[in-house]
Amino acid sequence: MAFEESEVRYVAALARLSLTDEEIHRFSTQLKQILSYVDKLNQLKTDDISPTSHGIPMQNVFRKDEVIPSLDVEKALSNAPAREGPFFLVPRVIEDA
Amino acid sequence: MSAFETVIGLEVHLQLATRTKIFCGCPTLFGSSPNSQTCPVCLGLPGVLPVLNRRTLESGLKVALALNCRIQPALKFHRKNYFYPDLPKGFQISQYDLPLSFEGVLEVPAAAEAPAFAVRIHRAHLEEDAGKLVHKEGSRASLVDYNRAGIPLLEIVTEPDMRTPEEAYRCLQTLKHTLQYLDVSDCDMEKGSLRCDANISLRPAGAKELGVKTEIKNLNSFKHVRNALAYEIRRQQEALSSGGKVIQETRLWDDVKGVTLLMRSKEFAHDYRYFPEPDLVPFVLQSEEIQAVRRTLPELPPARTRRFMEQYGLSSYDAGRLTSEKQLADYFESAVQAGGVPKATANWIQGDLLAACRERNVEILDLKVPAAHLAQLVLLVEHQTVSSRMAKDLLKAMMKTGEAPEPLVKRLGMSQVTDSGTLQAAAQTVVQGNPKAVSDYRAGKRQAIKFLVGQLMARTKGQANPELAHRILESVLKEGA
Numbered sequence: 001m002a003f004e005e006s007e008v009r010y011v012a013a014l015a016r017l018s019l020t021d022e023e024i025h026r027f028s029t030q031l032k033q034i035l036s037y038v039d040k041l042n043q044l045k046t047d048d049i050s051p052t053s054h055g056i057p058m059q060n061v062f063r064k065d066e067v068i069p070s071l072d073v074e075k076a077l078s079n080a081p082a083r084e085g086p087f088f089l090v091p092r093v094i095e096d097a
Numbered sequence: 098m099s100a101f102e103t104v105i106g107l108e109v110h111l112q113l114a115t116r117t118k119i120f121c122g123c124p125t126l127f128g129s130s131p132n133s134q135t136c137p138v139c140l141g142l143p144g145v146l147p148v149l150n151r152r153t154l155e156s157g158l159k160v161a162l163a164l165n166c167r168i169q170p171a172l173k174f175h176r177k178n179y180f181y182p183d184l185p186k187g188f189q190i191s192q193y194d195l196p197l198s199f200e201g202v203l204e205v206p207a208a209a210e211a212p213a214f215a216v217r218i219h220r221a222h223l224e225e226d227a228g229k230l231v232h233k234e235g236s237r238a239s240l241v242d243y244n245r246a247g248i249p250l251l252e253i254v255t256e257p258d259m260r261t262p263e264e265a266y267r268c269l270q271t272l273k274h275t276l277q278y279l280d281v282s283d284c285d286m287e288k289g290s291l292r293c294d295a296n297i298s299l300r301p302a303g304a305k306e307l308g309v310k311t312e313i314k315n316l317n318s319f320k321h322v323r324n325a326l327a328y329e330i331r332r333q334q335e336a337l338s339s340g341g342k343v344i345q346e347t348r349l350w351d352d353v354k355g356v357t358l359l360m361r362s363k364e365f366a367h368d369y370r371y372f373p374e375p376d377l378v379p380f381v382l383q384s385e386e387i388q389a390v391r392r393t394l395p396e397l398p399p400a401r402t403r404r405f406m407e408q409y410g411l412s413s414y415d416a417g418r419l420t421s422e423k424q425l426a427d428y429f430e431s432a433v434q435a436g437g438v439p440k441a442t443a444n445w446i447q448g449d450l451l452a453a454c455r456e457r458n459v460e461i462l463d464l465k466v467p468a469a470h471l472a473q474l475v476l477l478v479e480h481q482t483v484s485s486r487m488a489k490d491l492l493k494a495m496m497k498t499g500e501a502p503e504p505l506v507k508r509l510g511m512s513q514v515t516d517s518g519t520l521q522a523a524a525q526t527v528v529q530g531n532p533k534a535v536s537d538y539r540a541g542k543r544q545a546i547k548f549l550v551g552q553l554m555a556r557t558k559g560q561a562n563p564e565l566a567h568r569i570l571e572s573v574l575k576e577g578a
Contacts, residue, residue, distance in 0.1 A: 014368055016180055053173055053373035059381050065115050065152035068122025068136070076135045076243075079142075086131040087240035090182040093230070 003031045101299040101337065103330050104307055105265045106219075106257035107322075109272065110250050112226065112290040113156040114282050118247035119225050120147030120190065120377075125249075127288050131242040139225075139247035141186030146376050153249040154380065156281040157197050157223050158390045160251055163279055163397055164218045166201030171381045174223075174374040182241055183227040191252075193371045196222035203255075204399060205264075205271045206417045216268045217256040226250050245289075257296065257307065262326035265295060269319045271398075271421070278395050278423045286318055295322055298343070299333045308333075308343065313357055315349040325350040329357055401426055409439035418447060428461055431468035437475040445471060449492055465499035466492070474502045487511055487559055511560065517569060520553070520561055524573045527552045538574060546570060 005028045012019050073086050082089035118125060121138035138145045175193035201218030228246040230239050259265045276284050284291045298310035316322045333343050348357035398420045405416035420426045432442045454461055477483045483491060494505050527549055528535055537545040553566045
């Protein structure tokens, strides 16, 4: 399975990763190897196997609609690189015209 | 004339009213102090496990069934990946290929001058809400409040079945009214409990293929939806007529300027790289469970309309209008149970009461006229204690003071005069005081009696029973001739 350098750049951009040209080349090669390994699964006949998204045989795990105390605001904000009062502070992002 | 046909589809996000968030036990109270309703799960801290709130699934099912959707026998959740600071995890837990429900239909009832139509529902699925960004004017930073992150949402997507902004408006109204019947959300657009985006494209009239669409966001009321769509039709029409193209893009409605403006793209190519949420197991719905939820559904507008026609003898228009909104229908039925004559009660609600609501921009329950008071008013007219004209004034007084009509009638001296002795005397005075009209009447101008009845009504401060006044005047005029 092909995994071109352009695709590495695209995925890296989506994941907000900044990679050097050397890294892009290296990851492209490595990802190709990984994907071709995983591609072996395509050799299996899976017509009789129902699709699965889970490795564990469990379903319908719910919780009741009951309140559990939330974190204290100070605690919630304690890992924040920046804050203002009770808010998390982030670089300005605005979607406008 | 228009060479183009408009095609409109809607996307509605509904906050489901639950005590706790969709995947954690944080409360969902609106207006709490910032970041006071968060925990490691909804803040997306490492190593935590989301667990589905059963109530959200039940509420979602209720809506799906009310919208006549097919229910997914086994559903699962996906991660929708994108970076935005209102999304603490870097992905939103949503549904992708196996949504809760699909292929439904919403019947939009006839309006005063427009026929009923149906809008197909493409799908309705569960997902979590994002946090709230507060942009600081003139600052290079934004503030984030994650109280809303993880509030349960049901996303409802229609098929592109609407052809005019008015149809989109009526579809949204009907959808909101249906949702209010289900009691699964407060449907308050101002609080963001109900949010709407619209997709719109034009195509040459008669063409089968859809044109290029734009998506309109920032629609804070149904009126904005209607106005934004009307603007977008003009904009796309101009582009297409002048040989240009419509570009697929997201636009924001600016209600002050009355225009849609191009929104800067959030993520190029909108590549969300959906993949199955490994932390949530699949959910399998047994048909007995679905039936159990179906049994909890209230009587919905179409069925209630039919019952109102049969049980109360209302016309299909009256019944449809009253049942469109749950609180109107409930109010009507309470008034009828309190003794109100159905047809007259329906007329009062659709006439004076709704007019007062529009005038004051309030709901019927805010008018200070409990259903039992309306029933009494209807009965006062029915028993001819007050004339229907006096009743209108009486209703105004009721809305002002919140009092029941009977004590008000006494206090304001409003009782209709049905005592023929009193009227006889007043009629004689009127006849004596208006020789011109009397001679006209006697000369064969029968219309002149209307003027005399008016005078008699004025003398009795509108309290005379008009029919009785008419009869008594006729007899007085005969006697004197």
